[in-house]
Amino acid sequence: MFGMLSPILKNGFGKPATRLYPFEKREAFDKARGQLEIDIDKCIFCGMCQRKCPSTCLNVEKAASKWELDPYNCVICGVCVEACPTKCLSLNKVYRTPVYVKENQIKIGKPPVKKTAAKENA
Amino acid sequence: MLHNQTKETNEVQTTADKLFAETQKLADNGYRFIIADVFEAEDNFELIYQFGKDYDATTLRLTVPKGAEIPSISPIFFNALLIENENQDLYGLKYKGLVVDFGGRLYMSQDEVEAPPQSMAGMNVSLVKKWNKKADTAKKEG
Amino acid sequence: MGDRRTVIPFGPQHPVLPEPIQLKLVLEDEKVVEALPQIGYIHRGLERLVKVRDFNQMVFVAERICGICSFQHAMSYCLSIERLMNIEVPERADYLRVIWSELHRVHSHLLWLGLMADAFGFEAMFMETWKIREAVVDMMEATAGSRVIISTCQVGGVRRDIAPELLQQIVKLADDVQRRVKAIEHSVLNDYTIKKRTVDKGVISKEQAWKLGAAGPVLRASGVKWDARMIGYAGYKYLNFEPVVETAGDCYARTKVRFREMFVALDLLRQAVAKIPAGEINVKVKGNPEGEAFIQVEQPRGEVTYTVKGNGTKNLEKMHVRTPTFANIPAFLTMLPGCELADVPVLALTIDPCISCTER
């Protein structure tokens, strides 16, 4: 009978358990996995991320120096980040917000300068 | 050879005719049925039945040609019923004497897709194809 | 007699179960005489994906067989590949695997308890258990970065390390959860209504449970002392624990087993944190898997078995998963005849159904 008393008092006078989400936002954890980001200038379009991705959400075209992500297919595992040889991919802490229309993220970068060509110029 | 986490399982080679009797023997010895697996080859199936007693496992292994009927062990172990029906669905095996026969329609019914053979023939799998497929549907919608 | 029989479809969209499964219940007045399951609403056919995904990518597919015991699915898959390739996982990775699996066990059992309470119409307890569960889920996010599907396992070890401060927080969390679950346990197990609806309902005897291949809490509630963790995979070989066993075999015993298992899991967490050594968390994997392996791992719902066959290429030839709910359905079907229609939801929940596991 008295066992109930402590939870009643706690729930009656304590702070509510609810996080008042849209008004009070909680800070993300250090390790939180949010969205995939790319620093397109560093990308060499090797296609390693595309080969390692378990959900086939990446498409890299070397000829057009295009990097394409389908964020609605991405499962945010972070394998591509580990696989990237130039460390141009990263995961930020902010989760992706919902949308009305699905759109692929397309980034066009500079075509990588060929080493042999650079030597010839020099 | 099949491995358990810590040790190798004892394995018995058998045939389709002897399967029921062998299973009965294991059941009398206090074994329970764990799982039946199917490995598909060109023109035959390799079936593996796992039985367990305490922390030991025993394997019955047999090879049957495609299209042959296999005696169901579900009259002895009721729990073989689901897995045998699943194998009927996914591999087109035929079992004789199933307790409840879903007729190859446990997962997929008449008007639905058929499970592809394990060789994955007829499945659009390559990356390029998938991206083209997406582009096609986008065009149609647009 | 014939006209007293009715067939009632239970599902696929049913308020008690969030997942679609259909049961065709043959009733005689209010008594269930026969039950036939109709599954396939969630069948995805993911086992055939082994042909298009390489063995490293399959970890993430295996993980998504079930969102509740996701880490354990990934771990079982990795264990089976490691067995094929003879990889020795670093000891720290073994311990980290134990920590994450036991966190998953606690969160799964709390989730089940909430759903069970919801089936009873015990709304307050549903809210209370999910409130406690949220603390566990937060800990998973703090340690792995994601709430339910944590993607931390890989072939050859784990992908993320847990810092020492976080490990201490896990111990604190374990103490906190233990205190709060103890309070709930008292009010649940001694409640008149709950006893009335669970005691002597859906009884399975020891012999039946073993012969029907029941798994996990359903098996142990009937008095069989069998727990796949005793085989000693991952870090369990370094830790001490006893499988939880009850003998009654009814719904009440299954509830009790899950409560006690939660305490065992919390104890394992404390042990693992106390014993965890420093060192590497993964090893580099070279080559491709070849051969056959058969692995049994204890999940919150029972024992999962993975059978994999590799042929020396980067794609496996075959992967087959037998999940605990799949194993428990025959037991569930034998429990049903003789019970009343109003008991069916409670009986369904005591096997802790997870249909996405069942059909893959």
Next chain:
Amino acid sequence: MGLINNSRAKSPWVVHFDCGSCNGCDIEVLACLTPLYDIERFGILNIGNPKHADVLLVTGTVNPRNERVLRNVYEQIPEPKVVVAIGACACTGGVFADCYNVIQGVDKIIPVDVYVPGCAARPEAIIDGVVLGLQKFQEKVEKMNKKAVGN
């Protein structure tokens, strides 16, 4: 009629249908209802009956067997209605997009208004998704009101 429709957007009732997800998104939808996120404070109520509902939350991959059930549930919801696809599986098929028994996305079967990405989608994202859906719902209500006036 206008008054009723206007008040519907203030207290939308949602029905949750699991097409075949891995449970990850399902438990996050349920987590939205529990004390920590508690969407009931916005007047959002989870109910089992599609005929009472305004918003349909769909999780998971669609396969040919549950496609009919999904369409059935969708058609039972009275107009105006909003469909929210939750998780990578519902948006595009996710990791299972290549499986033989998977249709790539809910939008191939029924019109989808809001896509919530993530695997599994976070409760915060689900709340955002429902709120975003409500804005669209409001537009639909206004369109319906205009039609009613026109007649």
